[in-house]
Amino acid sequence: MERSRQQLTKTNGRTRPKKLYNDSDDERLDLKIDSIREKTRTPCFVYVLTFFSSLGGFLxxxxxxxxxxxKIWLKKEFSLTYMWQEIIVAVTLGVAAIFALIGGILNDRLGRRSVILCACIVFTAAAILMGIANDKYMLLSGRILTGIAVGQFIYLFFH
Structure with a gap:
């Protein structure tokens, strides 16, 4: 037993320190200063942009x-032919593909924040336009605006 106690207190000819710092207040102070970090607050605007960005993904x-x-109700409401149904469905994705390319240029020139806010405004305008649409041309215009906003968001999500 005596020998095992000696092995605990001595390793490689040196005794283990009983404290982390052996009479070195300077070292202790340096370590405390190194461990202090500035607490940064995330601005509220970042949370708002994050919300709208995730809302854009949902939309x-x-x-x-x-x-x-x-499509079933739109066909009856606006007396759409099969050709018009296909146009109304496909125009959003076609315009989104074009505006995904333009979204890169807008992102570089205006910044992500401005593009997100602009896309949210365009989404809102598109929803209002599609909601008040009384003919197929207004509905098509709303779908084109939706494609513009989707294209802007697609670039933000994948870049």
């Missing part, structure tokens, strides 16, 4: 897939 999926179920 992309919702708008792309909800149109398939809405």
């Amino acid at each position: 992309i999926g919702y708008d792309t897939y909800i149109i398939s179920g809405a």
